[in-house]
Amino acid sequence: MPFIRETIVTTRHASGDTHIAPMGVRERGRELIVAPFRPSATLENLQRDGCAVINYPDDVRVYAGCLTGRRDWPVCDAERIPVMRLRDCLAHTEIEVARMENDELRPRFHCRIVHEATHAPFHGFNRAQAAVIETAILVSRLHMLDDEKIDAEIAYLRIAVDKTASGREREAWAWLMAAIAAHRHRPSRPTP
Numbered sequence: 001m002p003f004i005r006e007t008i009v010t011t012r013h014a015s016g017d018t019h020i021a022p023m024g025v026r027e028r029g030r031e032l033i034v035a036p037f038r039p040s041a042t043l044e045n046l047q048r049d050g051c052a053v054i055n056y057p058d059d060v061r062v063y064a065g066c067l068t069g070r071r072d073w074p075v076c077d078a079e080r081i082p083v084m085r086l087r088d089c090l091a092h093t094e095i096e097v098a099r100m101e102n103d104e105l106r107p108r109f110h111c112r113i114v115h116e117a118t119h120a121p122f123h124g125f126n127r128a129q130a131a132v133i134e135t136a137i138l139v140s141r142l143h144m145l146d147d148e149k150i151d152a153e154i155a156y157l158r159i160a161v162d163k164t165a166s167g168r169e170r171e172a173w174a175w176l177m178a179a180i181a182a183h184r185h186r187p188s189r190p191t192p
């Protein structure tokens with residue numbers, strides 16, 4: 001199985017605006033692989049520009065926020081590529097696409113590292129942060145999951161949040177719980 005880092009990928013829209021999206025990035029030696037499902041703004045931007053920034057924030061509100069319509073996180077210039085990075089991240093990696101492996105469902109961008117920098121110390125793992133990221137992934141897949149599966153996962157992940165969260169993780173958790181509730185109460189589609 002590949003080693004996957006759950007990161008925040010920033011890319012540039014054709015308009016010049018920054019696009020911010022959580023993405024799992026696979027490591028293969030010095031090569032990093034970004035694999036967005038179609039359709040995806042990250043995919044379009046990577047295809048057009050051929051570069052992106054992989055950001056490593058410890059504020060998990062960015063992950064939960066992007067999944068719940070809160071994509072407006074502070075950004076600043078990267079060093080070597082014309083894409084903005086998250087201003088508040090522990091570290092970031094600037095990448096260029098070396099080759100694209102096309103696929104109808106999920107193309108893969110094989111990328112080389114052009115620059116890396118560290119901005120703040122890593123202070124260790126936190127269970128609530130891991131639980132928020134896991135729940136954000138769950139929220140990105142709500143359309144594929146039944147209520148029983150969602151409830152079981154939430155019941156388990158909530159334990160770590162209740163025991164170990166700071167205010168940031170609690171806020172992120174609340175956004176995700178609201179998204180799950182909204183998903184459940186969405187108007188059902190009229191039957192044809």
Ligand SMILES: Cc1cc2nc3c(=O)[nH]c(=O)nc-3n(C[C@H](O)[C@H](O)[C@H](O)COP(=O)(O)O)c2cc1C
Nearest residue numbers: 006021022023024035036037040041042136137140
């Ligand atoms: C931790 C995490 C990892 C994710 N990894 C991926 C991924 O590797 N590929 C993908 O297509 N979506 C992934 N998602 C879901 C996307 O972030 C989400 O669907 C997003 O809107 C992608 O579309 P966009 O590029 O148009 O923003 C992930 C979500 C989370 C919370």
